[in-house]
Structures are given as C-alpha cells and as structure tokens.
Amino acid sequence: MDVYLPIANLSVNALVIVLLGGGVGLLSGMFGVGGGFLTTPLLIVYGISPTVAAATSASQVTGSCVSGVFAHFRRNGVDVKMGATMVAGGIVGAMLGALLFRWLQQTGQIDTVIALIYVVLLGTIGTMMARESLQSIGAIRAGEAPRARKRRHHPLVAALPLRTRYYRSGLYISPLAPLLLGCFTGILTTLLGIGGGFILIPAMLYLLGMSTQVVVGTSLFQTLFVTAAATMAHATGTKSVDIVLAALLLVGSVTGAQVGVRLATRIKPEYLRLALALMVLIVAARMAIGLGWRPTDLFSVDVT
Amino acid sequence: MRPLKPFAVLALAPLLVGAAKPTLVPDVSQRTIDIAYSFTGAELLLFGAILYPGGRTPGPDDKPADIIVVVRGPVQSVTVREKRKIAGIWMNADSLRYRSAPSYYAVASSRPVDQLLDDRTRAIYELGLDSLQLSPASTAPIDEQNRFAAGLVSLKAKQGLYVDVPHAVEIADGVLYRARIQIPARVPVGRFTAETFLVRDGRVLAVATRTIHIRKSGFERFVAASAEDRSIPYGLTVIAMAVGLGWTAGWVARRR
Numbered sequence: 001m002d003v004y005l006p007i008a009n010l011s012v013n014a015l016v017i018v019l020l021g022g023g024v025g026l027l028s029g030m031f032g033v034g035g036g037f038l039t040t041p042l043l044i045v046y047g048i049s050p051t052v053a054a055a056t057s058a059s060q061v062t063g064s065c066v067s068g069v070f071a072h073f074r075r076n077g078v079d080v081k082m083g084a085t086m087v088a089g090g091i092v093g094a095m096l097g098a099l100l101f102r103w104l105q106q107t108g109q110i111d112t113v114i115a116l117i118y119v120v121l122l123g124t125i126g127t128m129m130a131r132e133s134l135q136s137i138g139a140i141r142a143g144e145a146p147r148a149r150k151r152r153h154h155p156l157v158a159a160l161p162l163r164t165r166y167y168r169s170g171l172y173i174s175p176l177a178p179l180l181l182g183c184f185t186g187i188l189t190t191l192l193g194i195g196g197g198f199i200l201i202p203a204m205l206y207l208l209g210m211s212t213q214v215v216v217g218t219s220l221f222q223t224l225f226v227t228a229a230a231t232m233a234h235a236t237g238t239k240s241v242d243i244v245l246a247a248l249l250l251v252g253s254v255t256g257a258q259v260g261v262r263l264a265t266r267i268k269p270e271y272l273r274l275a276l277a278l279m280v281l282i283v284a285a286r287m288a289i290g291l292g293w294r295p296t297d298l299f300s301v302d303v304t
Numbered sequence: 305m306r307p308l309k310p311f312a313v314l315a316l317a318p319l320l321v322g323a324a325k326p327t328l329v330p331d332v333s334q335r336t337i338d339i340a341y342s343f344t345g346a347e348l349l350l351f352g353a354i355l356y357p358g359g360r361t362p363g364p365d366d367k368p369a370d371i372i373v374v375v376r377g378p379v380q381s382v383t384v385r386e387k388r389k390i391a392g393i394w395m396n397a398d399s400l401r402y403r404s405a406p407s408y409y410a411v412a413s414s415r416p417v418d419q420l421l422d423d424r425t426r427a428i429y430e431l432g433l434d435s436l437q438l439s440p441a442s443t444a445p446i447d448e449q450n451r452f453a454a455g456l457v458s459l460k461a462k463q464g465l466y467v468d469v470p471h472a473v474e475i476a477d478g479v480l481y482r483a484r485i486q487i488p489a490r491v492p493v494g495r496f497t498a499e500t501f502l503v504r505d506g507r508v509l510a511v512a513t514r515t516i517h518i519r520k521s522g523f524e525r526f527v528a529a530s531a532e533d534r535s536i537p538y539g540l541t542v543i544a545m546a547v548g549l550g551w552t553a554g555w556v557a558r559r560r
Contacts, residue, residue, distance in 0.1 A: 002342055002344045003341055003342065004339060004341050004343040004344075004489065004524060006520060006523075006524040006525075006527040006531075007528065007531055009490055009492070010489050011342075011343060011344045011345075011489040059542050059545075059546045060546070062543060062547060062550070063545075063546035063547065063550035064550060066546070066547050066550030066551050066554065067550055067551065067553060067557070068554075070551070070554060071554070108383070108385045108396040108399055109395065111396075112393065112395040228543045228546075231539055231542055231543055231546075232536075232539040232540070232543070234539075235531070235538055235539025236535045236536060236539060239531055239532060239535060241531065243527055243531075243538070243541065243542050243545070244341075244527065246545065246546065247549075250545065250549045254549050254550050254552070254553035254554075255553055258553055258554070258556075291394060291395075292392060292393065292394070293394070294389075294394060295387055295394055297459055297462070298386055298387045298388075299384055299385065299386055299387075299455030299456065299458070300384070300385050300387070300396065300459070301382050301383070301384050301385075301456060301459055302382060302383045302385070303380050303382055304381050304383045304401065
C-alpha cells in the first residue's frame with residue numbers, strides 16, 4: 001500500500017514503515033531505549049532525506065516513552081526535580097541543536113556529521129556496554145554474586161557550585177551538572193533524532209551517581225520532554241517533520257514496544273544488555289562503512 | 305514613396321513565410337495533476353496535430369517532419385556538492401550553486417534530438433539534457449563547471465527528474481503525434497510547461513506551449529500548508545499525536 005508523504009515529498013510503502021516502526025518498538029520495549037538510534041539510519045537507508053528522518057524520528061521516540069514514564073510514575077521511580085532540571089537544559093540544547101543543524105545544512109556537512117557522531121557515540125557506548133555485560137555474564141557463570149558498585153558522583157560534579165538537594169536521587173549536587181547533561185543530550189536529540197537514553201543513563205549512574213531506582217524513570221521523563229522540544233524545534237526551524245511518516249512509525253512502534261516489554265521479562269538482563277550492545281555496535285559499524293566506502297553518487301543536490 | 309516599396313515587401317516577408325509553414329495544435333491529457341495520499345507518480349500524454357498550409361497532408365515525396373516535446377518544471381536555485389575523500393572519510397568538499405536549474409525536465413522526440421538539430425539550435429531552445437541553461441553562480445574554470453553540470457544532470461536523471469526519451473514520440477500519417485512522459489512521485493509542485501517543437505531540415509518550424517499545474521490536493525495540501533505557515537500548531541499536533549498513541553498503547557496493554 002503506497003502512501004504519499006506530504007513533507008518528505010515521496011511515496012513510501014505504508015506497511016514497510018509500520019513494520020519498521022514495529023521492529024524498532026519491539027527492541028525499544030525490550031531494552032528500555034527510545035529506539036531513535038535505529039529509526040533515523042533505517043529511514044535514511046529507505047531513501048528519506050536525513051533531515052526529515054532526524055526530525056520525524058524524534059516524535060516517534062516521544063511516543064515510545066509515554067507509557068514508560070507513566071509506569072515509572074506509578075512506581076514512584078521518577079525524580080521530578082532532577083528531571084525538570086535536565087529538561088530545562090534539554091530544551092536549551094534542542095534549540096542550540098536546531099541552530100547547529102541549520103548551520104551544518106548550509107555548509108553541506110550535516111550528513112557527514114550525523115554519521116560521524118553515530119560512529120563515535122555508538123562505537124564507544126556499544127563497546128563499554130558489551131564489556132560490562134560480558135563481565136557480569138562471566139561472573140554469573142563462575143557462580144559469583146555480581147559485585148555491587150559503590151555509588152558516588154564524579155569529582156568534577158562535586159566541584160560545581162550552588163549545591164541543592166535531590167531527595168529521590170539521594171544527591172546533594174549542583175544543578176549545573178544535570179543542566180549541562182540535559183543540554184548535551186538535547187543537542188544530540190535535534191541533530192540525530194535520538195532520545196539519548198543510552199548516553200543519559202550511564203551518565204546519570206556514573207557521573208552524577210544517582211540512585212538506580214530512579215535512573216530509568218527520570219531518563220524517560222527527560223527524553224519525553226526533550227524529544228517533544230526537538231520536534232517543535234524542527235517543526236518551526238527546518239520544517240521537516242512529516243506527520244504522516246510520524247503516524248505510520250508511531251502505530252508500529254507503540255504496539256511493538258508493548259510486546260517488547262513482555263518479551264524482556266523472560267530474558268536475563270545481562271544477556272539483554274549484551275544483545276543491545278551488539279546491535280549498537282552493528283549500527284556504528286554500518287555507519288563507519290558508509291563513511292569510508294566510495295559512495296555511488298559523488299554529487300548531491302540541495303535546493304537552496 | 306517609390307524607394308520604400310522593397311522595405312514594405314521585406315516587412316511582410318515573415319508573414320508570407322509564416323503562412324507557408326505548418327502549425328501545431330497541441331494538447332495534454334491533464335491540465336492539473338493532483339498529488340493525493342496514494343500518489344506514486346503520473347503518466348502524462350502529450351498529443352496533437354500538425355496542420356499543414358492548405359489542409360494537405362504530407363505526401364511520400366515530402367521530407368518527414370519531426371516532433372520534440374519538452375516538459376519542464378519550475379526552476380530552483382540549487383547547490384551541487386561533490387564528495388571527496390578527506391582523512392579517510394567521504395565528505396562534501398567543493399560546491400557550486402546554480403541559480404535556475406529546472407526542478408523537472410523531460411524531453412521526448414521522434415528521433416534523437418542531436419540528429420535533428422545542431423548544438424547551437426539545441427542550446428537556444430534548451431533541447432536535450434546536455435543543452436540546459438543552468439546559470440551557474442560561479443567563476444570556476446570551465447572544466448570544473450562541466451563536471452558539476454554533468455553530476456547534477458546524472459543525479460537528477462537517476463531520481464527520474466531529468467528524462468531523455470528519444471523515439472518516444474509517435475507520428476501517425478505525418479499529422480498526428482503523441483508521446484507519454486512519466487512524472488515521478490518525488491516531483492516538485494508548481495507550474496509546469498509542455499512545449500512542442502516541430503522540426504524539419506535542422507530548423508524549428510513551429511513551437512506551441514501548454515501549461516500544466518502540479519499541486520498537492522486535499523489532506524496533503526493541508527498538511528504541507530500547515531507545516532509551512534502554522535508551524536507551531538503543526539508541531540504541537542505531532543507531539544499530541546505521539547503522546548496520545550503512546551498512552552493509548554500503554555493503556556490497552558495494561559487492561560489485558
């Protein structure tokens with residue numbers, strides 16, 4: 001069934017897009033990530049321009065987060081004060097990202113920058129996650145109880161001024177740290193169309209030293225609002241948000257996410273993390289090949 | 305008055321010659337093409353008649369005339385970028401801006417255009433993919449300009465936006481002609497022109513033009529206009545839809 005996308009200006013097979021959204025949703029439900037890091041590259045491979053892909057996949061991440069945020073609220077798993085601080089930084093970041101996006105578009109480097117950030121970011125995080133999950137799988141195999149890591153924040157975070165208390169996170173730190181963290185993920189959200197959960201969660205755990213019970217809920221809370229802000233930034237800035245494409249992706253992904261959540265309860269978390277790490281590394285490798293391989297078309301055309 | 309007479313004859317000459325020339329009566333199958341939700345492209349039929357002076361039809365001794373049809377979309381200002389390997393990465397390096405490249409260009413003819421007309425005439429009427437007037441906004445050396453122009457044309461051809469179909473025009477009994485031209489789904493909207501050229505002995509004898517409007521219709525038009533003119537409500541609608549769908553799915557899953 002072919003459907004014309006009014007903003008992307010091309011017709012796509014609706015079933016393929018719904019299934020693509022469903023596949024991403026399934027994985028995002030299983031691994032507890034937004035899935036934007038899969039949607040954007042897949043849409044680009046399908047033939048949708050990188051701008052429309054990044055702008056539209058941000059809104060898909062919004063949809064994937066909603067039910068998770070509600071679930072964590074019911075469990076009292078969201079530090080609203082911490083979340084609000086990060087959202088404030090994230091909205092600033094989303095707007096900075098939109099400026100950066102437009103500047104990169106004008107200089108013609110947006111595609112290369114998107115691919116490069118994917119390679120560096122996903123490569124680093126994928127490697128870290130793979131190593132960590134392999135270690136814990138090894139520990140389980142050997143019959144040891146996994147060591148509980150001592151919770152503490154990074155010395156740089158402790159050095160920042162204007163400390164305040166975050167009760168749910170069990171922290172007494174400067175709001176500048178979560179503000180900057182939110183800002184950084186906000187920039188990435190607008191540039192790449194990703195939620196940034198896989199950067200945010202390790203940063204919240206290892207840099208801020210937040211209590212693990214509220215990490216996932218608070219990260220989803222921040223992702224929900226910042227992807228919404230990024231959608232607004234794209235809607236008013238690049239005008240590349242395609243509502244038809246977003247609807248097709250969302251129908252697939254919100255359904256897939258619910259199935260994924262159920263599947264995830266049957267698999268050991270260590271193996272899930274390893275699978276996610278491998279997937280992240282595959283996407284990074286695919287992007288790296290795309291950068292180094294001689295493209296079939298050396299020329300590209302932008303309407304100015 | 306006497307010396308003026310030859311001039312009077314000269315002034316009349318084009319009219320006299322014009323009267324002896326054939327004329328064209330062209331038409332197109334669709335004056336407007338509406339882009340709706342299931343739009344996957346369109347096929348445009350260009351047809352018409354060649355009217356010879358005195359209503360006669362060309363006999364077997366007459367030299368056959370040829371027809372060239374050109375469909376042209378609105379012009380765009382475009383930037384063409386060329387990738388080069390820099391530090392192991394293929395990235396955009398040089399670029400060249402064109403002030404008026406046609407967004408869509410299709411040429412169909414009864415015989416290959418370069419067999420019908422010389423380079424100069426083709427350049428004047430912009431007949432053929434190698435004869436487009438792209439007006440580059442650059443003072444780059446000519447071989448570089450040619451390289452970029454060739455890159456632009458081959459990329460647009462790959463997207464189905466620049467089309468060259470020799471032998472696509474059929475002429476029946478030397479009088480009726482018709483040609484089919486494919487319009488791809490990723491066509492831009494705007495005012496298109498369909499020009500028909502009657503060619504004989506390496507000269508253009510007659511030209512006729514018809515206008516075609518390609519526009520988004522119904523819902524697609526509404527969405528495109530909203531995204532452009534009412535971007536804040538549009539963005540909010542997208543977010544509301546995302547939140548609504550996500551919440552509904554969670555609610556359904558929890559009820560079961």
